[in-house]
Amino acid sequence: xxxxxxxxxxxxxxxxxxxxxxxxxxxxxxxxxxxxxxxxxxxxxxxxxxxxxxxxxxxxxxxxxxxxxxxxxxxxxxxxxxxxxxxxxxxxxxxxxxxxxxxxxxxxxxxxxxxxxxxxxxxxxxxxxxxxxxxxxxxxxxxxxxxxxxxxxxxxxxxxxxxxxxxxxxxxxxxxxxxxxxxxxxxxxxxxxxxxxxxxxxxxxxxxxxxxxxxxxxxxxxxxxxxxxxxxxxxxxxxxxxxxxxxxxxxxxxxxxxxxxxxxxxxxxxxxxxxxxxxxxxxxxx
Amino acid sequence: xxxxxxxxxxxxxxxxxxxxxxxxxxxxxxxxxxxxxxxxxxxxxxxxxxxxxxxxxxxxxxxxxxxxxxxxxxxxxxxxxxxxxxxxxxxxxxxxxxxxxxxxxxxxxxxxxxxxxxxxxxxxxxxxxxxxxxxxxxxxxxxxxxxxxxxxxxxxxxxxxxxxxxxxxxxxxxxxxxxxxxxxxxxxxxxxxxxxxxxxxxxxxxxxxxxxxxxxxxxxxxxxxxxxxxxxxxxxxxxxxxxxxxxxxxxxxxxxxxxxxxxxxxxxxxxxxxxxxxxxxxxxxxxxxxxxxxxxxxxxxxxxxxxxxxxxxxxxxxxxxxxxxxxxxxxxxxxxxxxxxxxxxxxxxxxxxxxxxxxxxxxxxxxxxxxxxxxxxxxxxxxxxxxxxxxxxxxxxxxxxxxxxxxxxxxxxxxxxxxxxxxxxxxxxxxxxxxxxxxxxxxxxxxxxxxxxxxxxxxxxxxxxxxxxxxxxxxxxxxxxxxxxxxxxxxxxxxxxxxxxxxxxxxxxxxxxxxxxxxxxxxxxxxxxxxxxxxxxxxxxxxxxxxxxxxxxxxxxxxxxxxxxxxxxxxxxxxxxxxxxxxxxxxxxxxxxxxxxxxxxx
Numbered sequence: 001x002x003x004x005x006x007x008x009x010x011x012x013x014x015x016x017x018x019x020x021x022x023x024x025x026x027x028x029x030x031x032x033x034x035x036x037x038x039x040x041x042x043x044x045x046x047x048x049x050x051x052x053x054x055x056x057x058x059x060x061x062x063x064x065x066x067x068x069x070x071x072x073x074x075x076x077x078x079x080x081x082x083x084x085x086x087x088x089x090x091x092x093x094x095x096x097x098x099x100x101x102x103x104x105x106x107x108x109x110x111x112x113x114x115x116x117x118x119x120x121x122x123x124x125x126x127x128x129x130x131x132x133x134x135x136x137x138x139x140x141x142x143x144x145x146x147x148x149x150x151x152x153x154x155x156x157x158x159x160x161x162x163x164x165x166x167x168x169x170x171x172x173x174x175x176x177x178x179x180x181x182x183x184x185x186x187x188x189x190x191x192x193x194x195x196x197x198x199x200x201x202x203x204x205x206x207x208x209x210x211x212x213x214x215x216x217x218x219x220x221x222x223x224x225x226x227x228x229x230x231x232x233x234x235x236x237x238x239x240x241x242x243x244x245x246x247x248x249x250x251x252x253x254x255x256x257x258x259x260x261x262x263x264x265x266x267x268x269x270x271x272x273x274x275x276x277x278x279x280x281x282x283x284x285x286x
Numbered sequence: 287x288x289x290x291x292x293x294x295x296x297x298x299x300x301x302x303x304x305x306x307x308x309x310x311x312x313x314x315x316x317x318x319x320x321x322x323x324x325x326x327x328x329x330x331x332x333x334x335x336x337x338x339x340x341x342x343x344x345x346x347x348x349x350x351x352x353x354x355x356x357x358x359x360x361x362x363x364x365x366x367x368x369x370x371x372x373x374x375x376x377x378x379x380x381x382x383x384x385x386x387x388x389x390x391x392x393x394x395x396x397x398x399x400x401x402x403x404x405x406x407x408x409x410x411x412x413x414x415x416x417x418x419x420x421x422x423x424x425x426x427x428x429x430x431x432x433x434x435x436x437x438x439x440x441x442x443x444x445x446x447x448x449x450x451x452x453x454x455x456x457x458x459x460x461x462x463x464x465x466x467x468x469x470x471x472x473x474x475x476x477x478x479x480x481x482x483x484x485x486x487x488x489x490x491x492x493x494x495x496x497x498x499x500x501x502x503x504x505x506x507x508x509x510x511x512x513x514x515x516x517x518x519x520x521x522x523x524x525x526x527x528x529x530x531x532x533x534x535x536x537x538x539x540x541x542x543x544x545x546x547x548x549x550x551x552x553x554x555x556x557x558x559x560x561x562x563x564x565x566x567x568x569x570x571x572x573x574x575x576x577x578x579x580x581x582x583x584x585x586x587x588x589x590x591x592x593x594x595x596x597x598x599x600x601x602x603x604x605x606x607x608x609x610x611x612x613x614x615x616x617x618x619x620x621x622x623x624x625x626x627x628x629x630x631x632x633x634x635x636x637x638x639x640x641x642x643x644x645x646x647x648x649x650x651x652x653x654x655x656x657x658x659x660x661x662x663x664x665x666x667x668x669x670x671x672x673x674x675x676x677x678x679x680x681x682x683x684x685x686x687x688x689x690x691x692x693x694x695x696x697x698x699x700x701x702x703x704x705x706x707x708x709x710x711x712x713x714x715x716x717x718x719x720x721x722x723x724x725x726x727x728x729x730x731x732x733x734x735x736x737x738x739x740x741x742x743x744x745x746x747x748x749x750x751x752x753x754x755x756x757x758x759x760x761x762x763x764x765x766x767x768x769x770x771x772x773x774x775x776x777x778x779x780x781x782x783x784x785x786x787x788x789x790x791x792x793x794x795x796x797x798x799x800x801x802x803x804x805x806x807x808x809x810x811x812x813x814x815x816x817x818x819x820x821x822x823x824x825x826x827x828x829x830x831x832x833x834x835x836x837x838x839x840x841x842x843x844x845x846x847x848x849x850x851x852x853x854x855x856x857x858x859x860x861x862x863x864x865x866x867x868x869x870x871x872x873x874x875x876x877x878x879x880x881x882x883x884x885x886x887x888x
Contacts, residue, residue, distance in 0.1 A: 004702050053737060058723075061727065073557070265562075
């Protein structure tokens with residue numbers, strides 16, 4: 001086997017929440033025995049978007065905000081791959097917000113990990129769409145990604161973890177990957193991942209997080225009840241975490257691809273292979 | 287019968303012609319283009335070649351719309367200068383079409399809203415009748431006026447009734463039921479009406495056997511070329527005049543285990559194309575100017591990360607929203623120069639529908655061999671006007687995947703680096719799923735492994751590596767085409783669909799003893815400087831013909847090869863293609879005062 005790229009050392013500041021996400025992701029992939037050769041991580045732009053350099057799998061560093069649209073196409077091209085999109089909150093909820101909406105609508109079987117810290121770390125601490133009111137003077141009400149995800153009837157997997165809770169995070173990532181691998185659709189996992197340099201929310205978040213899966217009254221199979229529960233939790237000043245919703249719906253690749261066809265990335269595209277069908281295309285214009 | 291016949295019918299002898307030019311005009315939604323396509327089918331069945339052009343507004347219904355069909359014993363690449371027949375569903379269509387009518391032309395006018403007001407030259411034959419009213423009262427569907435008019439038109443053109451019936455039947459066979467019956471009934475009403483008002487056969491066209499041509503528009507030819515060239519993933523956002531690519535591939539790609547995705551915007555479209563390419567699929571996106579603007583960041587990404595992707599830009603009138611349905615060639619600068627940073631790209635300019643097919647296959651091969659974005663630049667007229675073309679030769683299609691490794695090849699390597707330096711700048715490529723082919727693909731500057739790097743020495747080597755690829759790719763880029771007399775001292779240089787009007791302008795000029803020649807450029811970036819230098823060296827004056835105001839092709843030529851003192855621009859930017867006569871006229875005007883006539887060309 002050829003020698004390939006040396007795994008990089010993360011670029012993050014000591015104590016960055018993203019270390020916890022990386023550790024949990026590696027553990028989840030190992031425990032699920034996902035073959036590295038069949039795994040691709042599509043990274044966004046920002047501190048979190050370097051995560052694909054730090055694991056020995058295939059990696060693609062997308063344009064800022066475009067990881068979901070790129071990852072969706074990777075999945076269509078070869079549904080046998082485990083496709084993990086990983087980026088930050090500015091990448092996914094600001095510049096890439098439109099694609100987030102449409103990924104939820106399409107339901108491609110990919111994992112979407114958002115390392116959410118409320119700030120743009122690489123550009124030195126501007127507020128992101130999820131910044132708490134008052135951070136760097138922002139007066140805008142924070143974007144609630146899990147509520148948005150729930151509000152689309154097509155969403156099939158909505159979860160939130162906290163990089164300070166490894167046990168829960170590993171469990172959630174594994175469930176997300178399983179959702180993806182089983183072709184069930186878009187596995188969205190927002191991970192609270194504090195920026196120790198510009199928006200150190202560890203203490204605050206540790207106090208505020210609540211694992212809704214521990215609440216016997218919480219039903220994560222009922223969209224409207226889950227929505228209401230989450231909204232009430234947020235309004236009461238707490239941060240809901242856990243697997244917040246799991247539903248069923250046809251995946252994008254199932255809706256788009258011819259059933260049983262060879263993944264397009266692996267097809268023999270030599271002209272001889274399809275000559276008769278190609279002739280038929282021409283006859284339509286004769 | 288609510289029929290009026292304004293003029294006395296004269297005994298008419300059918301004129302023998304080798305070519306026929308017809309306009310059908312009315313309001314959007316009148317079905318004008320349906321009449322054009324029915325006629326195109328008839329002409330093909332009697333062995334003629336066709337060219338049709340459309341003139342529509344950016345609205346679903348209403349507003350003037352017309353289609354022009356030219357049928358000929360020869361292949362034609364533009365709608366020409368004049369009209370033999372005009373079918374007009376309203377007065378406005380007569381205003382638009384009549385200035386182009388031959389002196390002995392024919393007008394079929396729907397007088398449902400009153401008799402024709404426009405005064406036409408004395409020898410123009412007008413047949414008018416209340417076609418809409420007739421369709422409404424007899425068929426309960428006013429739209430069927432178009433089929434009624436088609437029957438009358440076919441009489442005036444001297445087409446056989448069986449042929450016309452066959453074509454209408456074939457067209458509506460699949461829909462069957464009321465649609466088929468309604469149209470067949472409308473035809474009969476039309477034939478009866480033609481008898482009543484005494485429609486004569488004004489023309490007689492040579493009738494041969496059906497020819498084996500395909501009648502295809504450029505957008506569709508690109509779609510076919512894409513599939514045949516091994517393309518399996520397409521992403522696009524609806525935009526005039528590129529939507530036909532999306533429509534064609536949405537229907538046809540799934541049959542080949544591929545997919546055409548309608549993206550949420552053009553940013554998504556190009557990034558999807560990139561994603562599929564990263565996974566190993568030949569992929570493409572198509573758009574027009576406004577979408578091209580949005581794709582610009584993705585273009586640089588594909589170049590920096592060395593991802594093969596084909597981008598089709600179908601030019602329309604810009605800037606901004608401009609005139610969405612109208613023709614222009616003003617994105618040339620954009621596709622050649624757009625994007626921050628220095629990076630390689632290829633820009634191919636097909637000039638006719640045949641080119642659209644073969645050069646799309648070439649574009650896919652070039653993109654994959656040189657691992658970079660390749661543009662196919664066409665214009666509205668080429669994209670949406672249908673041409674008769676010889677059947678595409680599938681035996682000429684090659685799929686060349688360059689340095690895409692097989693698993694066996696990969697297994698034999700001691701080391702695999704995605705961006706390994708090499709003599710031709712092209713590195714070996716793996717796709718996810720291959721053992722031992724891990725790679726990091728990134729739009730950040732990177733080292734050979736694909737790891738982010740700002741090392742100065744590496745930066746310079748990587749920049750040169752990428753640029754080198756374009757220089758080598760140039761040797762495989764489509765060459766220009768030469769037309770005309772080698773000794774001529776008056777030359778044309780142009781690209782895209784202008785080839786049609788220029789070739790006919792050359793014929794007009796030849797009749798006036800002005801011999802000309804023509805270099806049709808088909809690679810816009812990199813330019814083949816050698817062919818331009820040779821051509822420009824050999825002429826006294828070069829007219830650079832292009833549909834934009836600022837002379838973008840002329841500017842590119844001056845920048846790359848000079849010859850500023852020989853270059854004169856012939857530009858049009860009113861939303862329409864050139865007509866042959868106007869090009870000829872502009873040349874004569876330009877030469878007249880400078881040369882004291884045409885003596886130097888004699």
